[in-house]
Amino acid sequence: xxxxxxxxxxxxxxEAMVEKAANEQNSHQKGEEINFSQVFxxxxxxxxxxxxxNLWDYTSLTRLDLNNNMIxxxxxxxxxxxxxxxxxxxxxxxKIQGLQSLQKxxxxxxxxxxISVIENMDKLEKLTHFSIAHNLLQQLDNVRYLRQLKGLFxxxxxxxxxxxxDDYLLFxxxxxxxxxxxxxxxxxxxxxxxxxxxxxxxxxxxxHEELQLQQALDAEQREKAERQxxxxxxxxxxxxxxxxxxxxxxxxxxxxxxxxTGVTDLLQKYPLILGFLIIHQMVALCTQLFEIGLTEHERxxxxxxxxxxxxxxxxxxxxxxxxxxxxxxxxxHKEVGWETFYHILSKxxxxxxxxxxxxxxxxxxxxxxxxxxxxxxxxxxxxxxMQKIAVETLEKVAKDDLEEDIPDDVKILxxxxxxxxxxxxxxxxxxxxxxxxxETQLIxxxxxxxxATIEGVGSGNGFRAxxxxxxxxxxxxxxxxxxxxxxxxxFVFMCYFRFKRHSLSRVVCASRTHLDxxxx
Numbered sequence: 001x002x003x004x005x006x007x008x009x010x011x012x013x014x015e016a017m018v019e020k021a022a023n024e025q026n027s028h029q030k031g032e033e034i035n036f037s038q039v040f041x042x043x044x045x046x047x048x049x050x051x052x053x054n055l056w057d058y059t060s061l062t063r064l065d066l067n068n069n070m071i072x073x074x075x076x077x078x079x080x081x082x083x084x085x086x087x088x089x090x091x092x093x094x095k096i097q098g099l100q101s102l103q104k105x106x107x108x109x110x111x112x113x114x115i116s117v118i119e120n121m122d123k124l125e126k127l128t129h130f131s132i133a134h135n136l137l138q139q140l141d142n143v144r145y146l147r148q149l150k151g152l153f154x155x156x157x158x159x160x161x162x163x164x165x166d167d168y169l170l171f172x173x174x175x176x177x178x179x180x181x182x183x184x185x186x187x188x189x190x191x192x193x194x195x196x197x198x199x200x201x202x203x204x205x206x207x208h209e210e211l212q213l214q215q216a217l218d219a220e221q222r223e224k225a226e227r228q229x230x231x232x233x234x235x236x237x238x239x240x241x242x243x244x245x246x247x248x249x250x251x252x253x254x255x256x257x258x259x260x261t262g263v264t265d266l267l268q269k270y271p272l273i274l275g276f277l278i279i280h281q282m283v284a285l286c287t288q289l290f291e292i293g294l295t296e297h298e299r300x301x302x303x304x305x306x307x308x309x310x311x312x313x314x315x316x317x318x319x320x321x322x323x324x325x326x327x328x329x330x331x332x333h334k335e336v337g338w339e340t341f342y343h344i345l346s347k348x349x350x351x352x353x354x355x356x357x358x359x360x361x362x363x364x365x366x367x368x369x370x371x372x373x374x375x376x377x378x379x380x381x382x383x384x385x386m387q388k389i390a391v392e393t394l395e396k397v398a399k400d401d402l403e404e405d406i407p408d409d410v411k412i413l414x415x416x417x418x419x420x421x422x423x424x425x426x427x428x429x430x431x432x433x434x435x436x437x438x439e440t441q442l443i444x445x446x447x448x449x450x451x452a453t454i455e456g457v458g459s460g461n462g463f464r465a466x467x468x469x470x471x472x473x474x475x476x477x478x479x480x481x482x483x484x485x486x487x488x489x490x491f492v493f494m495c496y497f498r499f500k501r502h503s504l505s506r507v508v509c510a511s512r513t514h515l516d517x518x519x520x
Contacts, residue, residue: 010070013053018042022058045069045087052076067091067109074098088113089131096120110135111156118145127152133183134159140168144175147210152176158183167198174199175206234445235293238286246434281378304453375435383428390420 011017022039036057042064049069053076055061063085064077071091075098077083084106093113099105100123108124111133118137121127128151137143137160146152155176157163163183165171172179173187174195180187196203230236237243395401397414414420 010050011048013044013047013049013051015054017044017047018054018058041065055080077102099124111159118142121145122148124149125151129154131156132160133157136160137162140165140171143172144206146176147206150178153179154181155179156183170195170198174203229294229297230290233293233297234442234449235290238290238293240286241283243282243286243434243438282375285374376432379428379431379435383424383431386424386427387421390414390424394420 019034019036021042021044022036023034025041025043026034026039037059039058040060040062042055042058042061045065046068049066049071052066052071052074055064055076056079059079059082061080061083064080064083065085065087067087068090071088071093074088074093074096077086077098078101081101082104083102084104086102086105086107087109089109089111091113093110093115096110096115096118097120099108099121103123103125105124105127107129108127109129109131111131113132113135115132116136116138118132127149130146130149130152133156137157140162143157143162146155155172157172162168169182169187169191172182172195173191177192177196227236230239237246393414394417413423
């Protein structure tokens with residue numbers, strides 16, 4: 001703390017202090033090292049602590065008591081996302097801050113501090129008990145800030161200057177209708193009724209404003225969710241005319257060229273070979289891609305969900321059958337049923353085949369590439385017609401035979417043929433670059449999704465957890481189990497790694513050969 005002279009009784013909250021408190025206050029075997037991530041409560045009251053620090057490892061904390069210290073700033077709590085109880089009473093805090101991450105907080109005690117404004121609590125949506133007694137709150141209107149905390153039903157403001165206001169009780173009861181307790185006293189329904197009548201007009205106005213704000217927030221959330229959906233479907237900004245307009249927007253000389261007679265008509269009315277207008281055709285292509293992308297996104301979600309569900313169910317079922325085979329080995333005196341065991345394991349391959357459908361995401365990609373080719377054809381037609389109009393305009397300017405008025409800067413540009421053609425070429429190149437970049441973006445995003453999905457199959461909720469469980473169950477069941485376990489692991493992991501190379505059929509052949517050799 002810059003400029004603070006540390007007194008003999010002042011204490012910094014270091015790692016040793018926190019660790020000692022965690023060991024003393026949480027039950028564990030004597031001599032056993034405590035797991036910080038499994039500590040749920042820490043109490044460090046009456047320690048003359050100056051700061052909140054060194055709590056990074058205690059990510060599971062649900063209760064933290066730091067009352068009766070010398071803390072001035074609320075910080076160092078960002079990672080305590082599971083905290084439900086926070087007691088910072090009897091400190092020297094002047095400002096409410098640093099609570100944004102504590103979205104599960106149920107009780108907050110800031111009594112006996114130096115706080116003058118209630119603020120920065122909008123993320124505490126689950127707060128039910130709030131005590132800020134004996135602080136420096138003076139503005140009764142400031143309490144209305146707490147209206148956004150819909151779950152708050154117990155509030156303690158006792159000992160603040162605002163409590164001396166004549167309408168204190170009615171004001172709180174009127175503007176915070178969900179409260180049931182104020183300053184440790186029950187708010188009776190009669191009081192709420194009086195408050196509702198007294199502040200009816202103001203409260204209705206506030207409700208209207210809150211409704212408008214909530215509607216705006218809801219609309220923003222819907223737009224955000226929609227953008228994310230479009231991104232997940234790889235079709236962001238392809239609905240409507242956005243993409244076409246973005247191509248024209250980046251033309252360095254677009255405005256100048258559009259002043260020439262015929263260019264505007266070309267943009268809006270130029271008929272193409274297919275009989276569509278250039279803008280309408282571009283938009284139609286983008287809309288088609290957009291709809292295909294959304295449809296494919298839903299199909300992928302359904303297939304992935306179905307795959308993991310089927311994989312888990314299939315594994316559990318045949319795991320039991322495999323365990324039964326292992327148990328039968330003892331009874332059959334090493335006469336292992338290789339054919340039956342192979343049949344069971346091959347069922348796992350059938351479930352893996354479903355995931356190969358991920359590779360079929362190439363189909364909509366090819367559709368997109370085909371449409372990009374059509375878009376390039378449209379752009380080429382547009383470019384050629386722009387050239388024709390430019391040549392005609394150059395000839396008219398050279399002959400001083402312009403029938404219409406155009407800006408002087410456009411006339412000057414069209415006195416230089418090379419400059420005009422350079423502008424057109426640059427414009428054409430920019431349009432093609434836009435198409436190329438969007439094409440590359442979609443292919444990159446699809447490939448990244450495929451890689452991440454396939455990689456996810458080999459992680460926790462795919463093979464590893466199930467195989468680990470199977471090995472543990474088999475390892476002690478019979479002296480002949482290791483052979484079956486090794487074969488099972490070999491079979492499944494070979495399937496997985498070969499699957500990543502899209503060669504599942506060769507895996508089946510290789511595994512069959514291996515099984516046949518073992519049976520011989």
